Amino acid sequence: MQIRVNERSWTVHAAPDTPLLYVLMNELQLQGPRFGCGLAQCGSCSVLVNGVETRSCVTPVSAVENRSVTTLEGLPAWYATQKKLAKAPALHPVQQAMIDEQAVQCGYCFNGMIIKSSELLSKTPRPTEAQIRTAMNGHLCRCGTYPRIMRAIQRASVAMAGGAA
């Protein structure tokens, strides 16, 4: 089976009903999506499928055969395509904002947090606090970093609009 991940085509050998997560982690050896619950409850396995945040732990690999999958690794390039930039930045503005706000503690949930907030900002460039809380509500953090994540999303929003980060 061929799948398209981070703008590259990969031949995978997994059975078609294998959740995409295990293909990304074990066959493609990516370090963005990660196992959290296997039940689509927490968001640690999130990827973008055609730009839509998707839980890879419950998505059979066969379901993404003709779609474009973006993982945390491919996020800067995905952003560059969206914004029609000549060259991909080193980091998506949300990633940079998470550093600037020192939002991370253990960081395990940040794959999903960054994927989801990138999706949010691609649809709603200047979200209100209420919109951020609603959009992010399906993503859990056990360390309690929510306040800084919310600030980082707002910071990224300003940066993406061309303002000072």
Next chain:
Amino acid sequence: MIRRKFLKAGGALVVGFNLRDTLVAQEQPVRGTKPGPPDAKQVDTWLAIHADNTATVYIGFAELGQGASTALLQIAAEELDLDMSQLKTVRLDTNVTPNQGGTYSSASINRGGPQVRTAAAEARLALLKLASAKLNAPVEGLVVSKGVVSGTGNPKDSVTYGELVGDKPFNVTFTGTAPVKPTTEYKIVGTKFPRNDTPAKVSAQYTYMQYVRVPGMLHGRVVRPRGQRMYGAGAKIVSVDEASIRAIPGARVVRKGDFLGVVAENEWDAIRAAQQLKVVWETPPALPGNAGLYEHMRAAKTEENIVLERGSVATGFGGAAHTVSQTCLGPYQAHAPFGPNCAVADVQADSALVMCSTQDVYGTRNSLSRLLGMPAEKIRVQYYEGSGTYGHSCYDDVAQAAVLLSQLAGKPVRLQFMRWDEHGWDNYGPGHLGEVRAAADANGKIVAYEYQGWQHGWINTETSAQLTGVPPSEWPGAGTGVQGVNRLTCGGMYDIPNLRLVNHKLPVTSYLKAGWLRSPLDLSFAFASEQAIDQLAHLLEHDPYEFRQRNMTDMRWLGVLNAAAQAAKWTPRKAAASLSKANIVTGRGIGLGTHLTSYGGAVAEIEVNKETGRVVAKHLYGAIDAGQVVNPGFVESQIMGQMVQTASRMFKEEVKFDQTGVTSLDWASYPILRFDECPEVTAVVVQRLDQRSTGAGEECMAAAAAAIANAFFDATGVRMKEFPMTPARVLAALRGGKAA
């Protein structure tokens, strides 16, 4: 002539070189080839200076997301007069890093800081002696900047650390006389240096334990009943139907006693096999269930001991003008790491390599030694960060299970727990029943205080070991490691002449398996204790902040109380003085508490919906005095995490179990706080550079729990006696009126 030995170490060349006597160079053992721990009195154990004038610091504390790896480097950089960019550290490894004890009890800076500071100071002294000889200038006259040593008389005449010892061992034993830098000269300690692990963590460059793979490995999963049963009863297998997974290619069953697992080349096959394997388990003995927990605890035969007794509580209560009492019913709560624990083990006939997320590599090596019947020095344990664990989650259990799977399968095995394994077989923070009485005289001085606490001990033997049949007599420390009634959190901040703290220790069997969960039992203690103090203030018609102030003289407790109150712009008034008839009401509360060190204060502003019973923390203010704070940014981050996690534990978290076993197995059956109910957080670090550093990772959760409970009273005029404060409990309390 200088004889040099070039030795290969981890891809880098290390030059064997004797610092004190260059004519008799000695061959140095290469790092990583010999089982540790290395000698803690040797400078080489802690530090290597490289030829490019950078240094590697060998640290025995785990990075758990708290910033310890950066903060300990700040301490080393400060003492060595190096830039942070010149320092790096390495992975914890029983063949490489020193044994500083486990990374728990917020000890990284508290205990680890002085060790790293001493080692760095010893190294600096040794370097200055060398520079003195080289520059022909007295040690006292040398100055160092970014690892460049120069004489004050002639700054152009200088030498770098790298030139002095680049990649050669020091061979220096601690002198015990190396001077440490006065705090007034600090440039790096006390600053908000950014975390060194963040860039990798946000860009998929960080190798969490869950990503570690070794060649030829199998994937494993454990097979256990969903949800642990009564502690001590284990999970007894009646039969295993191996044919039930025959359709899954390459999957096979491994078993030792009641320890049961599956292995397969493909991870998804291992997961499916573990789910599909048909196992008949013995019916376990009946648990009280969480509904009957507190009655069961109160009726149990307990072992009493007095934690602290001062004056005479009988006399104190006898003559008091005002007496109040408060009960706390606190549930079992789960560590529930966001990513279930994971380990990779490669067990050979006479050696083992284990990669896992233990908070104590040497402690884990010892327990694996017992499990395998293999000498500890034949086992190498390496630490890889997983997701945050907040105490004794299943990181040791998963390491034991991986080791057993590897031994039984005869191949390296990677094991990640499933969500239900982690939630269902955790070492839960234990349930607690607390009863406090407090009394004040007519002038508002607290004159008597008594806290009686019912709880059972922590259990240090892992589930995997127990299931293999290790007899209970060999479960080390079963039930003994318990945080009893906390003398700091329970009244310890007030000047109370007559005080008694009593433990009622429950037997460990007939309950769930317990371990230390971030700020162990303190949320329960403070919930009861600080509500009682608030009740006294209310009876006396005092503002709760001022009432506390008038009963305290310890400047550091006063410091955090004042810091939290000032951050919240506290204005004095009696609690519950302006009760509203509206459906949605607001309240504010104040509280104090800590864990074993440091000082915590908090103010909570909450909103209660009296129709739905939903309570939301709108703004939490947390203040910590942890003495000298090496990195205030990290402590602010820790305070934020503690505030949010406390809100989660006070409003949401409760391990549910019925007579058979635990039924809280995932985020649906064990909900935690989400974005929609996340409070705004104001973190206040009370910096005291002249005081010893103490813990900051769990020291204001108790205060926040108390502040939330007191804010609820302020909003509603009703006292809660049980948490989490779920809508059902809140509605029941509101209907029951003041006695709830």
